[in-house]
Amino acid sequence: MLLVVAAAVVALAGIKAIDTIIGPVVLALVLTIAVSPIRDWLTRKKAPGWLVVALPLAVVIVVLLGMVAILTTAVVQMAVLLPTYSAQFNRLVADAQKWAADRGIAPQVNKALQSLDPAKIFDFAQSLLASVLGVVSSLLLIVILLLAMSLDAPIISRIMSAASAERPAITRALTTFAYKTRRYLLVSTIFGLICAALDVVALYILHVPLPLLWGILALITNYIPNIGFVIGLVPPALLALLTGGVQRMILVIVAYLVINVVVQSFIQPKFLGDAVGLTTTVTFLSLIIWATVLGPLGALLAIPLTLLTRALLIDSDPSAKWSGALVSGDIPNDQPRS
Template sequence: MTDRTLPRPLVMLLVAAAAVIALAGIKAIDAVVGPVVLALVLTIAVSPIRAWLTRKGAPAWVAVAVPFTVVMVFLIGMVATLTAAVVELAVLVPSYTDEFGRLVTQAQLWAAEHGISPQVNKALQSLNPAQILEFAQGLVSGVMGVVTSLFLMVVLLLAMSLDAPIISRVMAAAAAERPAMVGALTTFASKTRRYILVSTIFGLICAALDVVALYFLEVPLPLLWGLLALITNYIPNIGFVVGLVPPALLALLTGGFRGLVLVVVAYILINVVVQSFIQPKFLGDAVGLTTTATFLSLIIWAWVLGALGALLAIPLTLLVRAVLIDSDPAAKWTGALVSGEIPRK
């Protein structure tokens, strides 16, 4: 009998092509996929509240309304705080035009003394107060975009909250017939909750310490930069750098190079120590992804879904792993390459 099995290189090429097509399709409808995934992650995050209320015998509507209210209070509070702070930033930036010009002049004089004027002047040409103002205005527009899409988020969260008890019963009933898939999805939900919980706790710690440090260093809008530090804590690998750049630049405008150095040192002492040395000990194997897989997931999902993809890179990758790898017992070695854990025989 003729062996009609496709050659493995051809299978790999077909899989890669299918992945590219799927990602391109998701990117084409990112305005829908992003809010859907965010609503799913938030619904999973508050599912222990719903389970606790159910065990206590609370009415069905209470078990739905309480988790939904918790999520909405969190979202509305964060959007409101971010909106107020960003609007204040847009008003504040133009007042530093003179200081910016003085720093540019100092940089040009320093470059002339060291014989590197052409290179420095070329770099400085791309920087001007108008661009900084445009950046601030872009932040305002981005926040307003989040506010306008909040209605979609409310509808999705409400729908998922209403369907959550039904999904739980379906999963329990399907466990006997599809144990691998149900187990994979259950593990995904558990790891996602732990990842969000640990990241949120340590993000709040870093944000609070950052706000205190920026307040004593007299950097304007410390609350905004603390909130930014909390949000960027969910971005793997490069989140710390993203959260550092804006307050460091503002410290340069208000306190010169000394202020810049102090902010950078403070952020390194707070964020690097907490996120690189303390947080991983509590996070443990919640993620189950190698460093390479985590970084690649950040690049891919940020390209597909933009900033929201960067924030949801870990949950999205965990979901893909659950559906495509963990649900297939034959793919245990593929899972080992992604997680770095050698499967048991």
């Protein structure tokens, strides 16, 4: 166990040291896997070789650029809007101070309010914008990787087919990884669109500025497991506080909680089934680990990265079935269920 933990620490430290390379590589791999059905369909239709490569690549590039544009727009809009609400912010602070003074807790509340400086929020928005724009510097590398992987995809597919007889365990593990990754992305996208549409309707009803933009942001953050909708909730909740006070902010928070808890906790698992094959604890730990190692990109890719790790270290080893059971929560078929 100590050897395994030590090896994991060394491996994660090495990945973190080259996170600017590993992150784009994994993102390109996941996107290539996501559009593989398009490539397979074109191959079955006997489309020209250049079209088999160009069409999936074009789809991925459009989606990738769209996500970066949306995130950049969201941060820019926040940076532009926040300074215009300085008067409302000061009024909210004054109301909070008066409320605290009436209840004899003014010193504690005043100390907390000192950290809520609009200028600090604006500086944070600017730094966040700089971080988002930093992703653009990796786009050229991601596009080159996508092109290379798209060109090599047919070759890799033939190699996997040829290796299935000699190395059935690793072939089956990698094939399962690709299938589960595609299904996870498909189900997450469908239910992310449902949540985003409902969020937009709620924000329109509550008169929160830029509801469509925050709905699209909610769709993107839906790919972050467990806490994604909380990240997408922060901008509209803050604007609701500035435009309509505490009551409107509470209504926005309640609306997001109801929509996302009902859809993601009760409806989505019924359709997702065993597509991911990870327990709730493993999912949450994977989010923490990969976000620490690879940053925001690691949070977005937490599930695919964990599925890849499971395929390489557990599913490819027939003797590791109990390790797989601990990760997935499924008891092996040859053992009785309690």
